[in-house]
Amino acid sequence: MTIEAVSPAMTMRDAAAALLAHGNVPGPHVDTDEVARIDRMIARHRLTLDEKLTAAKRQYSAEHYARTTALLPAELISELRAEARRLADLNTRRIDITVPVTGDTPRRLGSLPNSLFQEQSKLFTALYNSVEFRSVLSTVVGTPVLDASFEDEKITGTHQSRVGDTHGWHWGDHEFAFIFIAEAPSIEHGGMLQAVPHTVWDKKNPAVHENLAGGTIRTYHHEAGESYVFKTDTTLHRTVPIQTEGVERIIVNLTLASLKDWLEEKSYETTNAVYTD
């Protein structure tokens, strides 16, 4: 095709398609056969999803959160649960800190760094780069999703297993996070997600209490095997502290960027504090 044959609108469309393709670059640790297998599983499942996708889109539009449990095939969910369990058992890293850029809120939990996923994960790393998975998420959030702009933030996990373990109030550095819940306590033991959408993160003055007072806190309980996608950059969120000895919560967080995320100059204080040494 010559340049003359391409209308300005077509050129922009080609550029947008190229951008999307460049926004999904599997690292050398990613098993491309596994990506293809997950693509096939999700593509098959998607044929059954019409109303469920519409419901998820509607929920995301209203809450900047959508439960995505029904959007993944059951056999993939059980495989992901098993891999998360194995990785959480391998992980020995625990933190007990407060983070200044989120108003000194606490992080008390086992933190699974991106490096652990690069070295030990087959499934989550493949899911991250699955075109079909990204297509489902993009449909829910209404805009393309791209690789996170900070490698250490792409895939992380948390393991909460002690009384008082919590991921305190914070925002995310990227627009989107998909959270897979591998293990979760029943609601009376804590561990639920709480979220205040439509809030603004000023790192110099996070004003967490003011944002809580000025917004609406929604509380979401998830069973093991559930998942959700949400808008982390403008949603203040936390997990309710674990209240009972002997229960645990294990999640894996896939972070994805919007075009806006790639155009901004960012800093990553929170990820550096929680997931890197």
Ligand SMILES: [Fe+2]
């Ligand atoms: Fe978060």
